[in-house]
Amino acid sequence: MPALDAxxxxxxxxxxxxxxRFLLLCLGVWLHSADTLVTATIAPDxxxxxxxITYINWTISLYEVGAIIAGAATAALCARIGIRGVFxxxxxxxxxxxxxxxLAPSMAVLIVGRLVQGVGGGMLLTLCYVAVEEWFPSRLFAxxxxxxxxxxxxxxxxxxxxxxxxxxxxxxxxxxxxxAAQSFVLGLLARWSFPASRRQPATTRPPDSPWPLVPLxxxxxxxxxxxxxxxxxxxxxxxxxCALGLGLLGMAARIDRRATSRLLPAQLLDFQHPVGxxxxxxxxxxxxxxxxxxxxxxLLKILFDTQPLVTGYILAGECIAWSLATLAVxxxxxxxxxxLIRGGTxxxxxxxxxxxxxxxxxxxxxxxxCGLLQGGGFGLCWxxxxxxxxxxxxxxxxxxxxxxxxxxxxxxxxxxxxAVGIAANVAGLAGGISVAAAxxxxxxxxxxxxxxLGLGLLxxxxxxxxxGPSK
Numbered sequence: 001m002p003a004l005d006a007x008x009x010x011x012x013x014x015x016x017x018x019x020x021r022f023l024l025l026c027l028g029v030w031l032h033s034a035d036t037l038v039t040a041t042i043a044p045d046x047x048x049x050x051x052x053i054t055y056i057n058w059t060i061s062l063y064e065v066g067a068i069i070a071g072a073a074t075a076a077l078c079a080r081i082g083i084r085g086v087f088x089x090x091x092x093x094x095x096x097x098x099x100x101x102x103l104a105p106s107m108a109v110l111i112v113g114r115l116v117q118g119v120g121g122g123m124l125l126t127l128c129y130v131a132v133e134e135w136f137p138s139r140l141f142a143x144x145x146x147x148x149x150x151x152x153x154x155x156x157x158x159x160x161x162x163x164x165x166x167x168x169x170x171x172x173x174x175x176x177x178x179x180a181a182q183s184f185v186l187g188l189l190a191r192w193s194f195p196a197s198r199r200q201p202a203t204t205r206p207p208d209s210p211w212p213l214v215p216l217x218x219x220x221x222x223x224x225x226x227x228x229x230x231x232x233x234x235x236x237x238x239x240x241x242c243a244l245g246l247g248l249l250g251m252a253a254r255i256d257r258r259a260t261s262r263l264l265p266a267q268l269l270d271f272q273h274p275v276g277x278x279x280x281x282x283x284x285x286x287x288x289x290x291x292x293x294x295x296x297x298x299l300l301k302i303l304f305d306t307q308p309l310v311t312g313y314i315l316a317g318e319c320i321a322w323s324l325a326t327l328a329v330x331x332x333x334x335x336x337x338x339x340l341i342r343g344g345t346x347x348x349x350x351x352x353x354x355x356x357x358x359x360x361x362x363x364x365x366x367x368x369x370c371g372l373l374q375g376g377g378f379g380l381c382w383x384x385x386x387x388x389x390x391x392x393x394x395x396x397x398x399x400x401x402x403x404x405x406x407x408x409x410x411x412x413x414x415x416x417x418x419a420v421g422i423a424a425n426v427a428g429l430a431g432g433i434s435v436a437a438a439x440x441x442x443x444x445x446x447x448x449x450x451x452x453l454g455l456g457l458l459x460x461x462x463x464x465x466x467x468g469p470s471k
Contacts, residue, residue: 074130090127
């Protein structure tokens with residue numbers, strides 16, 4: 001196909017003839033980016049209808065667990081059955097999870113639906129990158145990935161606003177039906193538009209290479225144990241379960257390091273290596289910044305009767321700040337990595353820690369500032385983190401390193417939303433909804449993670465301490 005000749009200097013997305021195909025991939029990104037924040041915004045109505053406040057964080061934790069597992073398996077599945085087959089499967093799986101959520105008679109069924117949604121959404125996101133690398137010439141990658149980032153920003157902006165609209169009309173189940181319909185239509189369009197090619201993408205592992213199944217199962221089990229620890233009202237039992245979960249996380253990391261087909265770079269646990277320090281930075285700030293996302297709408301509703309749409313605007317502002325900051329530094333040179341990573345991480349730490357003061361006091365202006373700092377900080381440092389991870393990796397591991405930041409971020413979000421449930425329930429929410437318990441939780445779901453954010457700040461300095469080509 002001449003339009004795909006990488007030597008053609010006039011090649012654009014429009015002249016490639018693949019614009020429609022790329023738009024369908026972007027719709028998959030939209031579904032994944034908008035979904036989580038929709039659910040966060042309608043959380044107060046879900047609790048009012050289904051109860052189970054101690055398990056509300058599971059709606060996010062299990063979504064992320066599903067996305068982690070699916071994201072790790074997607075490339076290998078594409079090598080076996082082709083992008084078209086995996087994309088169609090992802091659409092139907094995601095649609096099925098949405099239907100489960102829409103019909104859920106209890107919190108337990110809703111949580112299962114969220115896990116299924118996470119599997120489908122994680123596949124749709126990863127498929128977008130796999131398909132771009134297979135179907136488009138490399139000279140278009142930067143432009144296409146920029147468009148994907150913009151779509152992610154739009155989804156993050158509109159997701160909480162859609163959720164707020166459904167919550168405001170007390171029709172939260174309609175949000176699940178809306179996304180079920182979108183994924184169903186997307187599957188039909190993809191069935192007609194995508195080629196039935198089974199050509200293996202050059203960037204994926206060979207089809208006969210084993211999947212990192214054991215680390216993924218240990219990771220899922222560890223996250224569930226930590227999440228269950230947060231639902232227990234007995235402090236000693238909760239602490240023991242949390243310790244067991246953390247032990248499984250360490251075991252998963254060690255097994256993955258020795259595997260022939262790894263989920264993450266081999267330097268994962270080596271804090272002295274730049275790659276290890278960088279991944280620790282990503283994990284720490286991801287774990288430490290889930291408080292407002294997981295509990296903000298619910299706490300503000302209890303404390304100040306704040307409408308979910310208002311909280312949605314705060315979450316959307318954070319996401320837009322991330323996107324705009326990313327675009328602002330998109331042309332930065334590697335020489336700027338150090339100050340971008342350190343400055344961005346500092347903004348994230350200040351913003352996330354500031355929620356501990358802004359939420360209990362009900363300061364909407366303070367929450368907006370904290371959200372902008374948190375989102376803008378991530379946007380400043382994220383591209384530099386990914387580029388630096390690749391630069392300090394061995395050539396054979398660079399593809400793995402480029403994907404590792406997103407994988408570790410998902411792991412951090414899954415662990416963070418599980419752990420924030422512990423903080424909320426220990427603060428009193430496990431005993432029932434009350435203003436006093438919500439006020440205490442409004443402080444501790446943020447303050448309890450300040451040490452983790454401090455570890456992220458330390459890791460940022462360690463990560464940027466050496467510019468040498470450490471391999």
